[in-house]
Amino acid sequence: MLSPKRVKYRRVQKGRMRGKAYRGSDLNFGDFGLQALECGRITARQIEASRVAIARHAKKIGKMFIRIYPDKPVSKKPAETRMGGGKAAPEYWVAVIKPGRILFEMEGVTRDMAVQALTLAAHKLPVKTKIIQRGQTL
Numbered sequence: 001m002l003s004p005k006r007v008k009y010r011r012v013q014k015g016r017m018r019g020k021a022y023r024g025s026d027l028n029f030g031d032f033g034l035q036a037l038e039c040g041r042i043t044a045r046q047i048e049a050s051r052v053a054i055a056r057h058a059k060k061i062g063k064m065f066i067r068i069y070p071d072k073p074v075s076k077k078p079a080e081t082r083m084g085g086g087k088a089a090p091e092y093w094v095a096v097i098k099p100g101r102i103l104f105e106m107e108g109v110t111r112d113m114a115v116q117a118l119t120l121a122a123h124k125l126p127v128k129t130k131i132i133q134r135g136q137t138l
Contacts, residue, residue, distance in 0.1 A: 001044045002070050003093045011075055011087050017041075021098035029065040030105030031134045032114035040127040041094040042103075044070040050121035054104060057117040062108030068095040097127055 017039035027033045047070060054064050073090035097103070104121055106114045115131055122129045 001048055001093075003044060004071055007071075007073070010073065011090060012072060015096070017096060017098060019098060021101035024067055024102055025100040027102060027105060027132065027134050028067075030063070030107035032106045032109070032111070032118065033067075033102045033132050034104045034118045034121060034129050035132050036097045036101045036103055037099055037128040037130055039096075039098050041072075041074075042068065042070070042097055042125060042127065044093045044095075046125055047095065049124040050104065053120040053124055054106070054117045057120055058106065058109055058113060061113070062106055065105040065107075067102045067105060068097065070095045072096055102132075103129065 021036070025035070047066065047068065051064070051066060058064065070093035072094050074092055074094055075088040076091040077085075077088040103125070104118065106117065109117070111133070114133075118131045122131075
């Protein structure tokens with residue numbers, strides 16, 4: 001599972017997911033990409049499940065790039081716990097996603113294989129996505 005080795009602060013506030021992603025919204029490494037259409041939080045487990053789905057479908061052909069990283073801790077208090085007592089310990093890590101962000105990229109594969117692999121990956125994610133190609137939208 002992906003998680004940072006060190007962080008400056010162990011617990012962080014929720015924050016807001018507003019606006020569009022201007023950073024990370026272009027294809028930089030591959031010819032095909034999976035782009036988010038809405039905002040949301042993607043957990044490290046969901047990123048790993050998507051990665052495995054792409055890797056299994058593409059086998060050893062081509063190359064895959066993961067463009068997101070879960071660097072935000074989410075804490076959770078136990079069920080039926082009274083109010084107060086401070087903020088709970090971090091439970092899991094998430095990547096905050098805004099519309100337009102490229103999540104995964106692929107290169108060295110055919111168009112059909114890329115579309116199928118990225119569709120499998122999109123099914124594992126909690127946000128709406130679209131598949132894009134360098135120069136045009138699929």
